[in-house]
Amino acid sequence: MSRYNARVVEPKWQKAWDEALVFKAEPDSSREKYYVLEMFPYPSGRIHMGHVRNYTMGDVVARYKSAQGFNVLHPMGWDAFGMPAENAAMEKGVHPGDWTYQNIADMRTQMKPLGLSIDWDRELATCDPEYYGQQQAMFIDMMDKGLVYRKNAVVNWDPVDMTVLANEQVENGCGWRSGAPVERKELTQWFFKISEYSEDLLTALDGLENWPEKVRLMQKNWIGKSTGLQFTFETLNAPDGFDGLEVYTTRPDTLFGASFAAISYDHPLAKALESNPEIAAFNAECRKGGTTEEELEKAEKKGFDTGIRIKHPFDPGWELPVYIANFVLMGYGTGAVFGCPAHDQRDLDFARKYGLVVTPVVCPADQDPDSFTIGEEAYTGPGNIINSRFLDGMSVEDAKAEVGKRIESRGMGQAKTVYRLRDWGVSRQRYWGCPIPVVHCPDCGVVPEKKENLPIELPKDVSFDRPGNPLDRHDAWRNCACPKCGGAATRETDTMDTFVDSSWYYARFTNPRATTPTVAADVEYWMNVDQYIGGVEHAILHLLYSRFFARAMHATGHLPKKSIEPFEALFTQGMVCHETYKDPDGNWLNPDDIKPVQGGYETLDGRPVTVGPSIKMSKSKKNVVDPVDIIDQYGADTARWFVLSDSPPERDVEWTASGADAAWKHINRVWSLCDRIAEMDVNAKGSGDEDLLRAMHKTIQDVTLNIESFGFNAAIAKLYAFTATLTKSKAGHAAQKQAIMTLAQLITPFTPHLAEDIWAHQGGEGLISQAPWPVADDAMLVEDTVTLPIQINGKRRDEIVVPKDMPKEEVEKLVLQNQTVIKALAGGQPKRLIVVPGRIVNVVV
């Protein structure tokens, strides 16, 4: 009996695949294409189990579709710009580019042994000028189409390092390196007009039938369409030019419950009042802290009474105070709101703090309007309008319409739809990103670079010994000629958000070496991505930006109309987790630093180990298992098999040493099974051939359906079961050989190396990677009889075996003759008898 040696077998078949160009993707109009894409990795330098899981899932789909006859495109690339390279440059003194390309080389070396069915000829990195030069060309095209503009926006500013900080670089409100409290600072920045597509991005979600419902919902909420009323209050004692205060509200029905107005500290009126030192100080206080929405929302509600008053639109004698408040955002609506504390929690918190009136104006149906009061919780549900003069008695909806009608007829405002979605700020004050291809000329202003001058390459000679953007201080690179007038000018030193890079790489894969961003024939053939797979953490930003960018690429002639939704189907996979370990001093321990002992673990030098919960593998918690070690130890097939077994792909999977062991044992069991069958007498007859083949066809059907529906763990369970059936089978050689060959085909997407080896060992023709997918024979799936469970009052008590198509009446008769049923009825008649054909019987006594 021969043993299975993954270390020899796996490289052997990988070489065979390479030589036969099995995964090379070429357009072929005679065949239907299938484009499988996994979210490309950031080149950190090491692959991790999350990558293994992601790319194995994609590989299962790619190999399965290929076996079904599709012309499969399955490429790989690198999301190669970003902050870690600059951090490495600062910490280790290496150039970000050198660091990145070395990481790419390392990760490619680590990834290849997995045996993924990737067309490596299409590999790309977003930091290649060949890639980002085309991105610059599209930026210019988008400028031409009016999809790009500049405006002021706030950034996190480190006042000590004099540099812009990413949200990630802000720790507890302070800069991560300097430790100085972070301030919000306005800079002129570049924006993409994603908001122009708000409505389209929203309504098109309905067409994304093969996206997870939760992702569509998250995007819908992110876009945040709301219909409301925008109108102007007349102001009293306001500075010149502020005769009116324009507010936006989604609750005009609560207008008679208003007790104040609040404006953002960035509102022009708030700024105009800054000559008052108290207001200037308050606004400055509000500008402290980071820029994340979470931070803004969680901040304590603070307000400052400006002394300005506004008049209620329906009662000239009714005046309301105007506050500057830290919870009103300038970026949404008009940056000013009226507050109705009874029916909005933030307004209520604010009103309680500043002692403002709380008048309920919507009364829930089950409450008495005369006694209904608001405590610490605002009432936001439906009801009838009260305390609101001409609105009293109306529903919320009717009152909204009535107020809207009256405001509009008086010319004070109009209904307006607004979106929460903000334009996409793409400026980054950093070196390691795609340069924005624009020149600032003292005479011509902001001028796009000429396309023939692209790519605008990053200069290589830069230093990171000081904080800030090295491009700002690189005069030789920065100084240039104006593309328009030829005079002395300077380059834009902002680079693009790395989300731009990842917003179109899927299109570039269709022809990664082209001298235009895309080539019409190639995108026409290969687009769209039929199956996109990646982490759910990208559910909003990356996917929304990609959807926008595809639209922008269509508008600029780089993608056909059909590709404005580039991902036909999306699958979001879970993370790979592992237990955590700590020594008695509370230090995190790597799984390699501990050994199992009675009832737990201890450190290698014998100290007790505390076992913590299983959480996402991360370096900081040291709960990582390096895929490279696993592949060295067990082989790629074991790693692939294990990451797909046990947990459903959309959920987190826990990596356990025993689980990896089980996968390895299984692979060896399948191999010895193959070996045993190969050594049988080819003329050997046995018993149970029919049963074995029936089980085989059932397995074909089950595994196929499970792969189609991303039930990889369930498919694996079926494959385990069939392996056990075949192991125990006493069938003759012919049936057993057919069974093992079919089993090999069914495991090809999961453990392709083992499958190839079985195929070859059994004398299969060619490569199994090029063999067609097996088809279940319907005749072999039909069962003659069916086992019906009998429930009495909903509890399973017995079962009967009946012919598959026995009429209901016959089944009822049989059920009433059943001993358990007779006993339960005790001579009486059933109250009800429910027979669900082929499923279940329920007797109600």
Add this chain to the structure above:
RNA sequence: GCCCAGGUGGCGGAAUUGGUAGACGCGCUAGCUUCAGGUGCUAGUUUCUGUAUGGAAGUGGAGGUUCGAGUCCUCUCCUGGGCACCA
């Protein structure tokens, strides 16, 4: 704070989408085997109860709809993901 998921044996999880809860794997228990090297094989394994055929309970918690609920509805608790400059 806001948005989105998920809670099922000792553990990871399955359940044809309202029809036998616990498939498959791990672990554990018992037995067989002795190939010495990440053994292999057989049987058992939700909990409680009973000598037993059996009975009762059971899918985070509390209610509800239904002949029938892990699955649908309401409330609630806990865990995870995202929140626009991490990728």
